Amino acid sequence: MTLNQQIAAATKLSEADLAGYVISATKEVFETMVMLTLEDSYPLKEPVTSFHCSVTGMVGLAGTYTGILSIHCPRTLALLITSNMLGMDVEEVGEDVNDALGEIANMLGGYVKQILSKGGLDINLSIPTVISGEDYTVSSMADSDCVVIPFITENERFLVGLKLEKEG
Amino acid sequence: MANILIVDDSSTMRKIISRSLRQAGLPVDEIYEAGDGIEGLSVMEGKSIQLILSDINMPNMDGLEFIKSVRAKGVSTPIVMITTEGGEDILKEAISSGASDSIKKPFTPEQLQEKLGGML
Numbered sequence: 001m002t003l004n005q006q007i008a009a010a011t012k013l014s015e016a017d018l019a020g021y022v023i024s025a026t027k028e029v030f031e032t033m034v035m036l037t038l039e040d041s042y043p044l045k046e047p048v049t050s051f052h053c054s055v056t057g058m059v060g061l062a063g064t065y066t067g068i069l070s071i072h073c074p075r076t077l078a079l080l081i082t083s084n085m086l087g088m089d090v091e092e093v094g095e096d097v098n099d100a101l102g103e104i105a106n107m108l109g110g111y112v113k114q115i116l117s118k119g120g121l122d123i124n125l126s127i128p129t130v131i132s133g134e135d136y137t138v139s140s141m142a143d144s145d146c147v148v149i150p151f152i153t154e155n156e157r158f159l160v161g162l163k164l165e166k167e168g
Numbered sequence: 169m170a171n172i173l174i175v176d177d178s179s180t181m182r183k184i185i186s187r188s189l190r191q192a193g194l195p196v197d198e199i200y201e202a203g204d205g206i207e208g209l210s211v212m213e214g215k216s217i218q219l220i221l222s223d224i225n226m227p228n229m230d231g232l233e234f235i236k237s238v239r240a241k242g243v244s245t246p247i248v249m250i251t252t253e254g255g256e257d258i259l260k261e262a263i264s265s266g267a268s269d270s271i272k273k274p275f276t277p278e279q280l281q282e283k284l285g286g287m288l
Contacts, residue, residue: 028274029274032274032275032276033184033273033274082180085180085183085184086180086183087183087187095179096179096180099178099179099180100180102178103178103180103181106178106225106252107252107273107274109252110251110252110253110254110273111252113252113253113254113255114254114255117255118255118256119255119256119257119258120253120254120255120256120257120258120259121255121257121258121261125225125252125253127177127225127226127227
């Protein structure tokens, strides 16, 4: 699991730099909007593609760079995140959880976009997509050109993944 | 006391903005919500609104088109973009389309107070 070499050359960012930005952005989003403090770990060496009882929020980047920013949470943590964001107890995965995880992916995607594009007009962010279920696979996470960072909060682990490619 | 319209496709974000406005101690009366620019234009009809807070990246009608449509109607209500979009060119385009200012997500109630306090 490493940063695409084309990306490293084009952005002049090392994998550690990019991981550092993602860690910093994730911590800021969680501390400001979710009221949770995070501990981060070293980026994963092996891909994680299968998820069990989880919720995944994703946002796509398209333009001079293409890619996917994704957040993968156990269902119980997704419920806590949504409850904190809404200021009320949420006990079932549904529209509220999908919206909350999508918005977190959107904010993280915004950070990545800003790192890659100072002006902001050459990269577009997609509307977030959220999936959840008992068992599912996310194929974009199978690629070795993907940085995946584990975080821990409230004794639960979640992942933030970033897959990037340079167009042209 | 001001009536405020929040235009954002995320219902979670609309709730966070709404709660943060009150936490910031801003003089807020009614808060109206819309999920995209088209709904925003519809919600505005016949209402007295003193401030509009709008996202940029939304389906159906995005924030930039929404500002242009509001200004095309001759409405001069201040519009502040609350968005994940921090790019200089996008924000310049928003300002040239008629936005008054922008706030980057994520934000704190204190940042809302700082940016919006003088407008209300």
